[in-house]
Amino acid sequence: MARILSLCSRLPYPLTGGAKLRMFYTARELAREHDVELLVVDEAPVNQSAVEALERIFDAVHVFTYPAYRFYVNTIPGVVSRRPLQTHYYRFGAVDEWLDKHEDRFDLFYCNHVRTSEYARGQETPHVVDLVDAISRNYREASRDSTGIWRFIYPVEWRRLKRYERRVAQSSAHSFIITDEDREFVTDGESFPTLSVLPNGVKPELLEHTPGGYDPVERDPTLVFLGKMDYFPNEDAAAYFATEILPTIRGEYPGVEFLVVGSSPSDRVRALGDEPGVTVTGFVEDPRDYLERADVVVTPMRHGAGMQNKVLEAMALARPVVTTSLAREGIDAVDDEHLVVADGAGAFADETTELLDSRADRRRLGANARDLVTSKYTWSRIGQNLREAVAGVLERPT
Template sequence: MRRPAMRIVCLFHRTPWPPDKGDKLRAWHLLRALASRHELDVGWFVDDPADRAAESVIAPLARAHAAIPLKRLPALLRGASALASGGSLSIAWFRHRGMRRFLAEALDRGIDGAYVFSGPMAQYPTFASVGAPARALPFVTDFVDVDSLKWRDYAAHRRLSALALLHACEGRRLAVFEGVAARAAQAALFVSEAEAERFRALNPDLPAGRVKVVENGVDADCLDPAVVRPVAVGDGPLIVFTGRMDYPPNIDAVRWFVDHPWPDLHAVCPGLRFAIVGAEPTRTVRRLACRAGIIVTGRVADIRPWLARADIAIAPLRIARGVQNKLLEAMAMARPVVASPAALEGIDARPGEDLLCARSADEWIATIRGLLESPEKGKRMGERARARVKERYGWDAAGNRLLEIIETAFAGDREGRRI
């Protein structure tokens, strides 16, 4: 039997729309799932002017809402001050009185609990209280990935540099907060069992069952190559990488690919092109377009035409956490996918059947050449990939899982007992 509707405040570190990248895809679909059954107050930070139009889309889902500007310079100053005084850059970056005020107003209106998206956003409900006598606010944190380990990965790739030391320091400090937040929450959510296991290993004292998994999904009807017209970019085979191009792991991935496998691939196939498709390319990424055969698109309205045109989709990530939606999207579009071991972690697919894995530059060269020389092999692999995604991944299942966790967590508090 369906439980009665609850009043839930939802806090997001970024605008949960449009669903055009990994964290926004997850945020949007899970927000819609919550709104389908419960009454929501929704607050989010706006750090990109292009996201201002989202308010008109999100507002109808909410009883109350707030789009709070997050300006880069003040956030950077808060983060630098925190690092200098023993705190976490990430926590300080997303510390904002506007979000505290929105949560306080939601508490005044009356709520049953909070859902917060991204670890640093857990600072808000962790230190909030409700009722008289005061009691802790029940909440669920969707960490998605173990962000503290991502900072440690950054440090490992930078090696002996001042930036590596800063990244390692942030990783340690953020890990401490993640543990505190998970102990205060009713549930700590992660995108894959692999990420959940890492978090359990870092926090072995957490109560059994506190750490849970809510996987990502794919809209296979939207990502259907039969209904998408490929982008017109001339003749010849095309390799595509998709992702936001001011994100350090994506920058590292395309730089490595261009510096290592690409020269040999382009030498044996001069008509081959490599398209880097994604918003906000840094100067480093834009300069790659000076190399023969490389296209840097910048922001595109829709990545599907690029995937529809691609002969091969790649993910040569050396730093990766959680589930790479770029892989699921390419698979749903029936593209043959080549990915690094790091990118494949968390994807429930069969290497060699549904997609291909490559490690060294030589493996990347051989794997891509094999697909280029045997288009039928790639076509069959793409068909298997799409079938796998349709069978295994769906946003309805993810939304229902989140609803089950939230309703169980907050129901006990409604009855006057802390879960």
């Protein structure tokens, strides 16, 4: 049994958003065989009850909080640095001092995201880095439609990020990334033997829950999109669906309702609530309630990288999903067997309408989707692969 310090770029609780879910469940899976402590860097204030919940699960939780402006001040040196802004944004001297003082207590540092990997540089303790997504790929795509100051930041930042991601993957004892597509982007097809793909799993309670049925759709079907709604790829997807896809569906189903479900909706997303048939919920306690109301779950992503938890969660609840090719990445799902893939506004609208027309197809896709998630995307299965890779690092001679 080893003692592992998991470095987190936000408090991984409550379990809202893909980043928190992955940080929490990877740490919990490691804790099945090791003593795991968390070191958290986050904006003040944090939810103390959430900290206490984590303290009941892990050996210790060390929280460093700062006002939001301090994170932005940190990026100033990054303007002229070769390192990406994200590594500056999360870097604080007090955290470095704590690590210097306590390093000898740990057998391994587990760094979540490139945001925390800089803390492990120069330390003698071996470290594993979970890159999660290829953030460089996400930024490259975002640079094509960005506005304002981001038009100047993204083109520079994605290149710096890619160089940094490659260096991290080469210098770490081991590193993970979430999809084959993201791995290919970072490596450019080169051999990176210590960079392996580690997909996401779903919350166990989703598979413990008995999914709802499939009522015949009359005139008022419900379509649901789920995500953190101040994140640009989600903003874009929701706006794209509401303005370019939904009007076509409304031609067949005039009473169709489109629910945009998720925390922190931006002004752009809130404005979608003025569109006919569109409801923006903001934060909800249990998104499962909304997913289960969905006749079809839609994920019309045009930007982003990595694996879409929103797709996995809908599949786990046996809801039929219409998605773009991009949003299917990392999920071993077959078109028209586990979900439906459609690219382009016209095709997306047509496929969604056809599913609304067919209760049998919705039932078939939903059942197949849940079976796939049960067989491949549970944290117990993924955690076994994670622990084996970490064991390989711990067993190496120092």
